[in-house]
Amino acid sequence: MDKLRRTERIAAIMNILINNPNKIFTLSYFCEKFNTAKSTASEDIEIIKKSMQRFRLGQLETVTGAAGGVRYRHAMHIDDAYEFIKGLCDNLSSETRVLTGGFLYLSDILSMPYITKRMGIIIADMFYGDNPDFVLTMETKGIPVALMTAEALNVPLVIARHSSKVYEGPTVNINYVSGSSGRIETMTLPRRAVKAGQKALIVDDFLKAGGTAKGMLDLMDEFSVSVVGKAFVMSTEEPKQKQISGEISLMTLNNSQSLAGKLIVKPAKWLNK
Amino acid sequence: MDKLRRTERIAAIMNILINNPNKIFTLSYFCEKFNTAKSTASEDIEIIKKSMQRFRLGQLETVTGAAGGVRYRHAMHIDDAYEFIKGLCDNLSSETRVLTGGFLYLSDILSMPYITKRMGIIIADMFYGDNPDFVLTMETKGIPVALMTAEALNVPLVIARHSSKVYEGPTVNINYVSGSSGRIETMTLPRRAVKAGQKALIVDDFLKAGGTAKGMLDLMDEFSVSVVGKAFVMSTEEPKQKQISGEISLMTLNNSQSLAGKLIVKPAKWLNK
Numbered sequence: 001m002d003k004l005r006r007t008e009r010i011a012a013i014m015n016i017l018i019n020n021p022n023k024i025f026t027l028s029y030f031c032e033k034f035n036t037a038k039s040t041a042s043e044d045i046e047i048i049k050k051s052m053q054r055f056r057l058g059q060l061e062t063v064t065g066a067a068g069g070v071r072y073r074h075a076m077h078i079d080d081a082y083e084f085i086k087g088l089c090d091n092l093s094s095e096t097r098v099l100t101g102g103f104l105y106l107s108d109i110l111s112m113p114y115i116t117k118r119m120g121i122i123i124a125d126m127f128y129g130d131n132p133d134f135v136l137t138m139e140t141k142g143i144p145v146a147l148m149t150a151e152a153l154n155v156p157l158v159i160a161r162h163s164s165k166v167y168e169g170p171t172v173n174i175n176y177v178s179g180s181s182g183r184i185e186t187m188t189l190p191r192r193a194v195k196a197g198q199k200a201l202i203v204d205d206f207l208k209a210g211g212t213a214k215g216m217l218d219l220m221d222e223f224s225v226s227v228v229g230k231a232f233v234m235s236t237e238e239p240k241q242k243q244i245s246g247e248i249s250l251m252t253l254n255n256s257q258s259l260a261g262k263l264i265v266k267p268a269k270w271l272n273k
Numbered sequence: 274m275d276k277l278r279r280t281e282r283i284a285a286i287m288n289i290l291i292n293n294p295n296k297i298f299t300l301s302y303f304c305e306k307f308n309t310a311k312s313t314a315s316e317d318i319e320i321i322k323k324s325m326q327r328f329r330l331g332q333l334e335t336v337t338g339a340a341g342g343v344r345y346r347h348a349m350h351i352d353d354a355y356e357f358i359k360g361l362c363d364n365l366s367s368e369t370r371v372l373t374g375g376f377l378y379l380s381d382i383l384s385m386p387y388i389t390k391r392m393g394i395i396i397a398d399m400f401y402g403d404n405p406d407f408v409l410t411m412e413t414k415g416i417p418v419a420l421m422t423a424e425a426l427n428v429p430l431v432i433a434r435h436s437s438k439v440y441e442g443p444t445v446n447i448n449y450v451s452g453s454s455g456r457i458e459t460m461t462l463p464r465r466a467v468k469a470g471q472k473a474l475i476v477d478d479f480l481k482a483g484g485t486a487k488g489m490l491d492l493m494d495e496f497s498v499s500v501v502g503k504a505f506v507m508s509t510e511e512p513k514q515k516q517i518s519g520e521i522s523l524m525t526l527n528n529s530q531s532l533a534g535k536l537i538v539k540p541a542k543w544l545n546k
Contacts, residue, residue, distance in 0.1 A: 004327075005320070006280060007279060007280055007283050007320045007324075008320055008323055008324035008327065009324070010280050010283055010284050010287075011283050011284070011287045011320060011321045011324035011325070012324045012325075012327075012328045012330060014283075014284045014287040014288055014291075015287055015291060015324075015325065015328075015330040015331070016330070018287075018288060018291045018292065019291065019330075019347075020387070047278070047280045047281055047284060048284045050281055051280075051281035051282070051284035051285045051288075052284070052285075052288065054277075054281065054285075055285045055288075057285060057288040057289070057292075058288070074292075099439070099440065099441075099442045100439075100442075101439055103439050103440040104440065105440065105441070105442055105463075105465065106440075107440075107441055107463060107465075107466065108429070108465070108466070111407075111429040111430050111431060111432070111466075112429050113420060113423050113424035113427070113428075113429075113430060114293070114424070114427065116420075117424065134384075139412060139413045140412045140413060140416070140432060140434060143413070143416045143417070143420075144416070144420050144430065147386060147389075147416075147417050147420055148420075150386050151386035151387070151390065154386070154387065155386075156381070156384040156385050156386075157384050157386065157417065158384055159384070159413060161413060166372070166373075166374055166376050167372065167376040167377065167378065167379075167380075168372075168378070168380055169372045169373075169376075169378055190378075190380060192378065192380075192381065193380065193381070193384075
């Protein structure tokens with residue numbers, strides 16, 4: 001092997017960091033992998049940190065203490081996040097997206113990995129400080145965004161389901177009233193999926209009346225799990241009174257004239273700084 | 274802004290490439306972004322390519338022609354892929370995972386983003402040459418792996434569901450016989466989700482008799498979509514005769530003594546080169 005140049009080493013370190021978001025690597029890890037002195041590895045890290053700051057390409061944090069090291073976190077500058085969400089809103093406000101019954105078609109947006117990934121990065125960025133142990137979502141449409149959030153946070157994704165399956169073992173079930181339909185639905189989670197005392201971050205695609213979200217809160221209560229946040233891709237302006245509070249969303253949907261076939265999607269206010 | 278060093282530029286280019294897998298970037302893009310000459314950007318790319326080869330950190334491909342440029346593809350060396358899957362198999366072969374009825378608990382594995390991401394990378398790597406237009410899965414358990422595969426391929430993830438929803442517009446529905454239960458089930462997909470003439474890659478978590486997979490094939494037929502591949506996280510040894518053929522899987526499950534509570538999981542043979 002010819003002598004390893006700093007440039008090649010930096011490319012490799014950057015690669016490893018990004019492919020392992022929110023995971024702590026010790027300086028020794030890089031020293032051993034690249035056979036360098038600590039001072040050299042430390043300089044490499046400084047260069048990477050500087051580059052990320054300069055080009056708004058995420059954050060490299062130094063974690064001190066016995067289990068210390070460096071950790072890469074995806075992050076989007078608030079201006080970039082606003083521009084990204086604004087672009088989606090313009091697309092979503094197209095008349096061709098209004099379905100019979102005044103519903104908005106957004107499955108195609110939620111099917112694009114590069115879109116859900118960026119949504120997940122924006123959501124994760126708000127909850128790093130709360131150290132959630134897992135992300136919780138209810139099947140099905142919210143799974144992609146919830147998974148991308150979980151990936152950015154480097155925690156498991158736990159999926160609540162409508163019915164229990166034989167291959168999931170014993171489950172805990174609750175009933176909840178779906179706010180939109182008024183119907184009673186079941187929500188189920190395997191007993192082994194989470195542990196008492198953990199912290200959950202709820203992520204879902206759509207918040208209207210909040211019945212499903214309330215169901216997830218109740219379900220976490222059954223498991224003695226605390227909920228550190230509730231994040232949604234989109235929340236509706238009507239009804240104003242939701243069954244939950246303290247949620248954040250990326251976009252708001254003006255649905256006051258939905259039955260007339262008019263839906264307007266806007267970036268959530270907190271993004272427009 | 275002080276003078277941009279090559280090291281910082283390389284860190285930034287690596288970052289952009291990895292966060293946009295399987296997307297072509299022209300050399301001009303980097304020249305403009307970093308205000309450098311083509312020869313300089315070209316040298317940067319060569320260094321990154323060399324680093325990735327040396328440390329088995331994915332592939333950087335040069336695409337020639339009018340729409341040419343460079344494109345990053347996640348990739349795992351076959352030895353690394355085998356080691357990774359082997360580790361999972363050892364974990365999955367634990368007796369504590371056998372549920373009543375002889376089922377295997379693997380929801381926790383499929384809930385870890387860093388695991389499903391690597392599974393998706395291994396699967397995507399086998400189908401780059403087939404240029405699928407989208408990844409298709411059936412809700413719910415296969416979604417994480419299917420999404421990670423779609424992300425690596427940079428194509429949409431399309432999710433077939435058990436019942437149609439008002440917010441998805443007109444749908445195409447088919448009935449299929451679930452091979453395991455023998456029951457007739459429904460599979461549904463919005464009309465707008467895919468277009469005739471496209472190519473699909475089917476990704477799911479589990480292949481037993483193949484009823485669900487056969488259903489997905491039939492569904493694609495209804496949309497005049499061709500299927501370029503069928504990939505599964507795990508396939509069972511019994512029944513030997515599946516309803517589909519030509520599939521690949523990452524692991525095989527010896528379930529001949531499942532009712533006696535014995536399940537053995539092994540890496541698929543093709544991984545052990």
